[in-house]
Amino acid sequence: MTDLRIRAAGPEDLDAVLAFWKVAAEGTSISDDREGVERLIARDPEALLLAEADGEPAATVIAGFDGWRCHLYRLAVHPDRRRQGIATALLTAAEERFAALGGRRADAMVLVRNERAGHAWTAAGYGPQEQWRRWVKHLVS
Template sequence: MTGMHDLSIRSASPADLDDVLAFWKTSAEGASISDDADGIARLVERDPGALILAERRGALVGTVIAGFDGWRCHLYRLAVHPGQRRRGVGSALLAAAEGRFAALGGRRADAMVLDRNERAQHAWRAAGYGPQPQWSRWVKRLTG
């Protein structure tokens, strides 16, 4: 079994963007409207530390977007390669994201989790996150 000692966590650079897009096609649940080169490039340019990558022996095995708008911390696109799940990758990514938030002064985080993704819901609950029945997320698509 692969241990945590060979897992590295780092922020993405512009050179990583094509690899991230390809990774999400095999490892993320569903496509997002922002899953394109322009969307990720804008993210990395605006907030260089937001897209966090996990690598094992040079191969991308996980991602999370840890965005902070100055008011609230937001988690998106937590994805772990199917062959690497249940090996601590997601936990390491969330620890890195939460460390980033703490360093920025963030006090509350929310996570976007698909209702139909029960496996992800279980993982988020195990990490201490949970649905908030008093809140309803309303979404408006801003482009075509």
């Protein structure tokens, strides 16, 4: 693997992260815009983790902790960088962040139809929890 650096993304990274998600992320989110990501970083400057390989974005994950639960969102790896251990390294960094904050369990938002992601999450030790269902209401249209 090339030189991998994992760090918290800052405001100066937002345009690159948003462009990266268009290439690497599966699906879109209502919050995939500059305003949404700025709000995330303002609230929790360490939540958006960025993995860089050779100085370029290779992967991201949002590792949010609300004081009660640990949540993982937007795990995305550049198509040219998949199956190189980058997601594993990024999730390890997220889990270390959670442990340092006192987190006890992490959950991940994974699209049901994204089979590749399902395999990656399983390999990282995560599994679906079938007794729960996510209920959603959009607060903006």
